[in-house]
Amino acid sequence: MKARNLILVGAATALFLAGGLLAPTDPSYPDSSNVQTVDRAAESIPLFEARAALDPNAVDLTLVAQLYERDSRETGDLRSLQRAEEAASRAIGLNPEYAPAQLALASAYFSQHRFSEASAVAQEANRLDPKLGGLALQADVMVATGSYEAAADLYERAEAYAASPGLQARLAYLEELHGEVDQALLHMKLAAVADLGAGSGGEQAAWYQVRLGDLEFVRGDLAEADRRYQAALVIFPNYYIALAARGKVAAAKGTVSAAISFYEQAIAVIPRPEFLAAVGDLYTRNGDDERAADSFATVEAIASLSDGVYDRALSLFFSDHGRPAEALDLAEDGLATRHDIYAFDAKAWALYRSGRHQEACQVIEPALALGSVDPVLRYHAGAIFLACDQVDRGRAELQTALERNPEFHPVFAGEAKALLQGTDW
Amino acid sequence: MRIYIKAGAYFLVLAMALALGVARGPASLKAADHLDGPGLTSPGGDSRLDINDVYAFRSAANSRNAVMIMTVNPAAGALSGQKGFSANGLYQFRIDYNGDAETDATVTFNFARANAKGVQNWTVRGSGRLSGLSASGHTGNTTNLPGGGKVKAGVFDDPFFFDLNNFLAVDFSCSDPGNFFKGLNTNAIVLELPRTRLGDDKVGVWARTLLNGNPIDRMGRPAINTVFIPANIFEPGEPSRRNAFNATHPLNDRRKWTDEVTDTLELFQTPAEAAALAKVLLPDILTVDFSSSAGFLNGRRLADDVIDAELNLVTKGAVTTDCVANDSAFKSSFPYLAPAS
Numbered sequence: 055m056k057a058r059n060l061i062l063v064g065a066a067t068a069l070f071l072a073g074g075l076l077a078p079t080d081p082s083y084p085d086s087s088n089v090q091t092v093d094r095a096a097e098s099i100p101l102f103e104a105r106a107a108l109d110p111n112a113v114d115l116t117l118v119a120q121l122y123e124r125d126s127r128e129t130g131d132l133r134s135l136q137r138a139e140e141a142a143s144r145a146i147g148l149n150p151e152y153a154p155a156q157l158a159l160a161s162a163y164f165s166q167h168r169f170s171e172a173s174a175v176a177q178e179a180n181r182l183d184p185k186l187g188g189l190a191l192q193a194d195v196m197v198a199t200g201s202y203e204a205a206a207d208l209y210e211r212a213e214a215y216a217a218s219p220g221l222q223a224r225l226a227y228l229e230e231l232h233g234e235v236d237q238a239l240l241h242m243k244l245a246a247v248a249d250l251g252a253g254s255g256g257e258q259a260a261w262y263q264v265r266l267g268d269l270e271f272v273r274g275d276l277a278e279a280d281r282r283y284q285a286a287l288v289i290f291p292n293y294y295i296a297l298a299a300r301g302k303v304a305a306a307k308g309t310v311s312a313a314i315s316f317y318e319q320a321i322a323v324i325p326r327p328e329f330l331a332a333v334g335d336l337y338t339r340n341g342d343d344e345r346a347a348d349s350f351a352t353v354e355a356i357a358s359l360s361d362g363v364y365d366r367a368l369s370l371f372f373s374d375h376g377r378p379a380e381a382l383d384l385a386e387d388g389l390a391t392r393h394d395i396y397a398f399d400a401k402a403w404a405l406y407r408s409g410r411h412q413e414a415c416q417v418i419e420p421a422l423a424l425g426s427v428d429p430v431l432r433y434h435a436g437a438i439f440l441a442c443d444q445v446d447r448g449r450a451e452l453q454t455a456l457e458r459n460p461e462f463h464p465v466f467a468g469e470a471k472a473l474l475q476g477t478d479w
Numbered sequence: 480m481r482i483y484i485k486a487g488a489y490f491l492v493l494a495m496a497l498a499l500g501v502a503r504g505p506a507s508l509k510a511a512d513h514l515d516g517p518g519l520t521s522p523g524g525d526s527r528l529d530i531n532d533v534y535a536f537r538s539a540a541n542s543r544n545a546v547m548i549m550t551v552n553p554a555a556g557a558l559s560g561q562k563g564f565s566a567n568g569l570y571q572f573r574i575d576y577n578g579d580a581e582t583d584a585t586v587t588f589n590f591a592r593a594n595a596k597g598v599q600n601w602t603v604r605g606s607g608r609l610s611g612l613s614a615s616g617h618t619g620n621t622t623n624l625p626g627g628g629k630v631k632a633g634v635f636d637d638p639f640f641f642d643l644n645n646f647l648a649v650d651f652s653c654s655d656p657g658n659f660f661k662g663l664n665t666n667a668i669v670l671e672l673p674r675t676r677l678g679d680d681k682v683g684v685w686a687r688t689l690l691n692g693n694p695i696d697r698m699g700r701p702a703i704n705t706v707f708i709p710a711n712i713f714e715p716g717e718p719s720r721r722n723a724f725n726a727t728h729p730l731n732d733r734r735k736w737t738d739e740v741t742d743t744l745e746l747f748q749t750p751a752e753a754a755a756l757a758k759v760l761l762p763d764i765l766t767v768d769f770s771s772s773a774g775f776l777n778g779r780r781l782a783d784d785v786i787d788a789e790l791n792l793v794t795k796g797a798v799t800t801d802c803v804a805n806d807s808a809f810k811s812s813f814p815y816l817a818p819a820s
Contacts, residue, residue: 092560101557109657111644117558149648253525256560
């Protein structure tokens with residue numbers, strides 16, 4: 055890790071000298087010279103499905119699985135993951151020794167939050183071909199389930215096989231989880247530069263811009279965050295994640311109508327529960343209770359169709375909308391299989407909303423263990439500690455939540471400020 | 480080297496494992512993506528710069544002309560979504576006139592971004608012994624070169640043929656053979672030059688792609704990198720050496736890569752035989768005598784069954800065929816490749 059950081063610091067210095075990290079010439083921004091046109095996976099799926107139908111074989115079926123996996127990223131449609139799983143399973147049935155088929159199946163499991171299955175199949179893929187990416191996918195599972203140190207070790211091993219922007223991005227995410235936001239931002243920029251330099255485009259290149267925007271948002275630079283999200287939309291129009299992210303920025307700026315518009319555009323692409331919950335909150339803030347109720351009703355409907363993928367988002371939604379018992383059930387189910395910081399956060403928040411403050415104070419501790427400065431997580435911690443009469447700690451957490459981005463959330467930022475004022479003396 | 484065989488490909492090594500009774504895991508295609516992050520594709524992961532195959536033969540329609548073809552972009556980008564030719568990269572035919580592996584002439588193509596209809600303008604320039612060559616055109620059309628010759632760049636039927644699935648399943652029984660590449664397209668640059676313009680008939684040809692001045696892929700003879708250069712998949716901790724091979728100038732091939740080639744060959748050959756064969760296979764340059772209409776190992780014609788030839792060669796006859804033959808309807812005249820499906 056140290057050697058890698060030295061290299062990255064050197065590269066960052068070069069990047070800074072080349073144009074300044076925040077300057078318009080920042081090479082981590084896409085422009086007409088470095089971003090490529092990439093067709094959507096949906097355009098190629100019929101070709102390979104037809105080939106696999108005509109002559110069922112492991113390679114074509116694996117290609118179908120890989121294309122559906124990419125399609126799920128591009129569209130947000132979880133049904134594509136089921137199709138990826140089905141195609142990969144058929145490929146493995148025809149040739150169990152075909153490592154790419156194993157990895158495609160592992161990836162489909164992972165994206166459906168079936169972590170133990172993903173890990174087992176990724177291990178098999180890794181056994182068949184250690185350079186294929188199974189190692190990194192195993193590490194992804196570890197991050198998703200809270201084994202952070204083991205994940206970091208595996209990423210390092212995977213990097214030894216094939217350093218790539220994707221791995222750099224994953225390491226940057228680990229830094230973000232540990233509260234090293236500036237470091238994470240720097241490394242994400244380097245990853246984006248490398249990705250663009252390799253001829254990236256489409257959803258993949260847009261994803262890097264969104265991640266950069268998210269880090270800028272945490273840092274409180276709303277203008278820069280929005281520039282990143284706009285850049286993502288130029289590369290990949292109607293990118294639902296970037297549209298919702300622009301809604302988040304607009305809400306933080308207090309332009310509620312614009313925020314609603316962005317969220318509705320994202321929902322028109324794919325009605326993800328977290329988008330619906332966010333727009334519902336904004337309708338509430340605008341006094342439009344009818345539309346808010348419609349959005350909230352849809353949250354549950356969509357989540358119920360998603361085989362648990364959105365259980366955590368649904369738990370938080372229930373916690374914040376007067377249904378703490380259901381929130382707690384979901385959070386406890388989640389903790390049965392995952393021990394990442396957000397699993398503890400969800401349970402602690404459900405306990406807090408249930409009035410079980412002392413338990414919440416215990417459960418929130420592991421969520422803070424890494425040092426994440428995620429403002430929503432810190433707000434939760436602040437509110438919980440105050441409820442346990444740990445006033446100093448609670449105030450410190452709320453101040454941390456508001457420190458970088460005083461408008462981090464359309465509802466929670468105001469509540470954090472109110473709680474701080476309420477404890478002011 | 481097409482990604483079907485390249486990314487973890489070890490290809491004939493599997494056949495060797497079969498023959499040795501130590502069947503191992505099969506080849507990979509590409510790293511997969513997942514929802515929480517982009518794919519673990521390599522920095523050189525632009526499929527448009529991925530060389531599939533290189534061909535060099537005397538024109539059957541006009542024996543006074545030499546033909547060089549470079550196919551790139553597996554499945555013409557249907558898998559990666561990256562269509563056409565890279566607007567940031569360079570595509571080169573490199574020609575050695577005297578067998579010293581030095582580049583004596585280079586023909587470099589670069590492409591502009593595609594217009595709304597997917598058409599890309601291109602320019603070509605020669606250097607060294609072909610320094611007078613200069614022209615421009617656009618994909619899909621045939622362009623006559625000032626001074627003689629013609630070029631066509633675009634999408635064609637992929638001429639390669641190989642029973643990938645049965646190979647991966649370690650099945651050489653020929654009970655149900657099938658050409659995996661049937662019906663798949665590829666991007667290609669077809670360059671035809673009067674032999675007089677080329678200067679000499681006996682030359683060596685190889686193709687190279689570059690991105691921002693950095694070498695991305697290279698190829699001369701079929702599958703040298705994928706067959707002989709280890710991805711080291713059975714040696715965790717040992718990185719793949721294929722990118723290093725791609726970055727090597729053929730001039731240094733014998734010095735840098737002979738050991739790797741003989742390591743593989745010695746699975747079937749005596750050390751002396753392997754050493755002799757390695758000298759033929761390296762440097763990775765496709766040698767051709769354009770005065771002859773013969774095919775592989777004299778250059779490579781579109782219908783030459785290079786897989787069978789290499790299986791035979793490498794396994795010393797232990798595996799003789801993948802049981803598939805060409806099924807493309809090649810044209811008898813320029814641009815020779817079959818139309819895209």
